Amino acid sequence: MSRTAIVWYRRDLRIADNPALDAAVRGAYDHIVALFIDTLDELGREAPGAASQVWLHDALAALANELTGLGSRLILRRGAAQQVLNDVIQASGATAVYWNRLYEPAVIERDKKIKSWLAETEVDARSFCADVAFEPWTIKTGQGNPYKVFTPFWRVVRNRFVDAPLTAPTRLAKPPAGLHSESLSALGLLPAHPWANKIHNAWHPGEAGAHERLERFLNRTAKDYKTMRERPAQNGTSLLSPHLHFGEIGPRQIIHRVQAWQQRNDHSDARANGDMFLSEIGWREFGRHVLYHHPQTPHTSLDVRFADFPWLDDEWALDAWRRGRTGIPMVDAGMRELWATGIMHNRLRMTVASFLTKNLRIAWQHGERWFWDTLVDADLGSNVLGWQWAAGCGADAAPFFRIFNPVRQGQRFDPDGNYVKRWIPELCNMPAKHVHSPWAAPQLVLETAGVVLGWSYPKPIVDLKTSRQEALAAFETIKSGR
Ligand SMILES: Cc1cc2nc3c(=O)[nH]c(=O)nc-3n(C[C@H](O)[C@H](O)[C@H](O)COP(=O)(O)OP(=O)(O)OC[C@H]3O[C@@H](n4cnc5c(N)ncnc54)[C@H](O)[C@@H]3O)c2cc1C
Structure with missing residues (x-):
């Protein structure tokens, strides 16, 4: 009997350094279903606005292309996550669902429920770390509490070993024949307004665009990052934030790539500028740390x-x-x-x-x-x-x-x-x-x-x-x- 695994894509829209996808490939399944569910309100509030939705549209198109290049295809669905997963499990006969963890309170809540439901139905449910380099619960003060101040947080984590990024698979098992997918346009992510073209023209969403952006930054701007990052009239920063948000590139990949750049340009300027840039990646980690430990903060002041x-x-x-x-x-x-x-x-x-x-x-x-x-x-x-x-x-x-x-x-x-x-x-x-x-x-x-x-x-x-x-x-x- 053939074996099928679902890789549930969320905000990890990449092939390389994607532990959930890697686990499915290593599991030698006959079929892998790369599934994205447009859950509409998974964050416990409305989805972000039009600019973010246009980006998501383009990032999904890029991922779908990459998957096609690997001999597979992206399955798109809309609806409540558990219901959609159930439908896809029934239709594909999947015995495993793998995904990468996110740290927003409402998503954690939902994922926990889905994990126990899958366990009850004897589906192998496993989640992995891809959105951060340091998971929020692994970092504690000497008293065992979460951090509320960035500098000591970063002092503790910045020298920690970061796993080498996983390489991208060169081929993927196909999903079972006939498995239904919505069309990308049916997700309704693109507004009718021509304003959306501004995003298409100014950016290159997707994994390839994210790596291009990082390389351009390292080749042109990174050596002056400490000073140029403060000049809004210049392009002195990486502009990686939307790529990072949608997981087209992950923090582990960035950390390893920047450290290699620092070694190749072995002088104090490269070290100082690279370290400053990595500390900004650290602020992103800190934001997830605070949100995880203080789930009330999207609504309520921490103080x-x-x-x-x-x-x-x-x-x-x-x-x-x-x-x-x-x-x-x-x-x-x-x-x-x-x-x-x-x-x-x-x-x-x-x-x-x-x-x-x-x-x-x-x-x-x-x-x-x-x-x-x-x-x-x-x-x-x-x-x-x-x-x-x-x-x-x-x-x-x-x-x-x-x-x-x-x-x-x-x-x-x-x-x-x-x-x-x-x-x-x-x-x-x-x-x-x-x-x-x-x-x-x-x-x-x-x-x-x-x-x-x-x-x-x-x-x-x-x-x-x-x-x-x-x-x-x-x-x-x-x-x-x-
Ligand atoms: C009021 C306010 C709201 C913000 N809202 C967001 C938001 O919704 N999404 C978002 O990604 N960033 C947000 N930031 C952080 C920061 O402004 C952006 O990450 C940054 O401007 C993105 O540009 P860049 O990618 O060129 O940054 P770079 O300077 O190149 O930094 C590299 C990466 O580090 C991370 N980073 C940098 N600065 C911060 C920071 N202060 N906090 C957290 N992560 C950081 C980002 O992922 C960024 O892509 C906010 C900051 C403020 C003060």
């Missing part, structure tokens, strides 16, 4: 004092922030880039998040949801970590009194104003000296640049100094409750 923080309910200001119409150029440029492209530089993410939660005093959850809806790399662990960090209420949070001044952020990290001018064409003729604070520019400068505040570009919706003082006063009301 419990913030339950009583006097957030403001200001829909008008929130809308101005979302649309990039706050009158603060660094904030507006970041928000407009996000809306136009689905991506935002890390420096801007920190700046706009600080502005929303501190100057506008709007609860971080509103910003987190907007990022979730608009980012191409929307990722629960990293997004919640970033938002709570910026709001001063999360793990390793910036102290609340550290309020980013968006004018100084601009002067320091966008000194020529090129980034701001790219996204706010209304300000393109402003001299660099005044582009980050047009409201403080002499009238003649504004006239020469063709800027009429309140008409061609908004006046600031808050005074930065006053709102900063009000935020600090609001913090005083909860400060002592820790």
Whole structure:
């Protein structure tokens, strides 16, 4: 009798270094069913927005191509995971289901139920580690607790041995003949809007695109990463985040490849820049660590004092922030880039998040949801970590009194104003000296640049100094409750 295994693809859309796929290949099954289920709401909240869905569409198309090249095909289905798995097990006669673990609370909950159901039905259910280099439960403080601060977390893990990535299979057993698959278009991931073309044109989703992106980064940018990563007008970072989110490349692969690059370029610059880049991969691991150990954090501040923080309910200001119409150029440029492209530089993410939660005093959850809806790399662990960090209420949070001044952020990290001018064409003729604070520019400068505040570009919706003082006063009301 022929033996069949299902490899349940989730956010591990790759062939190489995919332990679930590797286990099925090693099991010498006669048939391997590479199955992706569009579960719609597996994270316990709505799926991320259109940019992320377009990416998923393209990444699935790329995976389907790769599988075809290996003599197999991708089976696509929609619906509740357990129901779909049951249908596919019945239709294929599978006796094993293998998958790679994810760390979002709702997914863990669901996967646990599926594992016990499969065990009851005597199907061999096994899960593996692919999304992280260091699983959250393997890292503990001396007292046996999870970490809440990044530096000691990273000190413990950064020198740990990381398993060498698994090589890709060269051939795969086919799924049983006649097994039904939805078409990719039936999943409805592509919006009718031509905006989706921006993602197709600007990115190359899929495993090959992820490796190209990493190689381009190592060949061109990595040697100056420490300084260039802070310049939003330059392409100074890897732009690997959406590839990592969908598992087109895994952290083990990145760590090994960067370490090899460091050895080949054996000088202190390569070491320092490579180590800095790996520590960013470490932040992603830290986000998963915090989310796993504090599953309430997608909704609730980790610092419990913030339950009583006097957030403001200001829909008008929130809308101005979302649309990039706050009158603060660094904030507006970041928000407009996000809306136009689905991506935002890390420096801007920190700046706009600080502005929303501190100057506008709007609860971080509103910003987190907007990022979730608009980012191409929307990722629960990293997004919640970033938002709570910026709001001063999360793990390793910036102290609340550290309020980013968006004018100084601009002067320091966008000194020529090129980034701001790219996204706010209304300000393109402003001299660099005044582009980050047009409201403080002499009238003649504004006239020469063709800027009429309140008409061609908004006046600031808050005074930065006053709102900063009000935020600090609001913090005083909860400060002592820790
Ligand atoms: C408010 C806020 C929200 C954020 N939301 C997300 C999100 O939804 N998805 C997401 O992937 N990142 C998020 N980040 C983290 C960070 O901004 C992005 O990972 C980074 O900008 C992606 O660009 P890159 O791939 O060029 O980064 P690089 O600088 O090249 O870094 C390499 C990789 O390290 C990881 N990384 C880098 N910085 C961080 C960080 N601070 N936290 C966690 N991982 C990091 C990413 O996977 C990234 O691809 C957020 C940060 C903030 C402040």
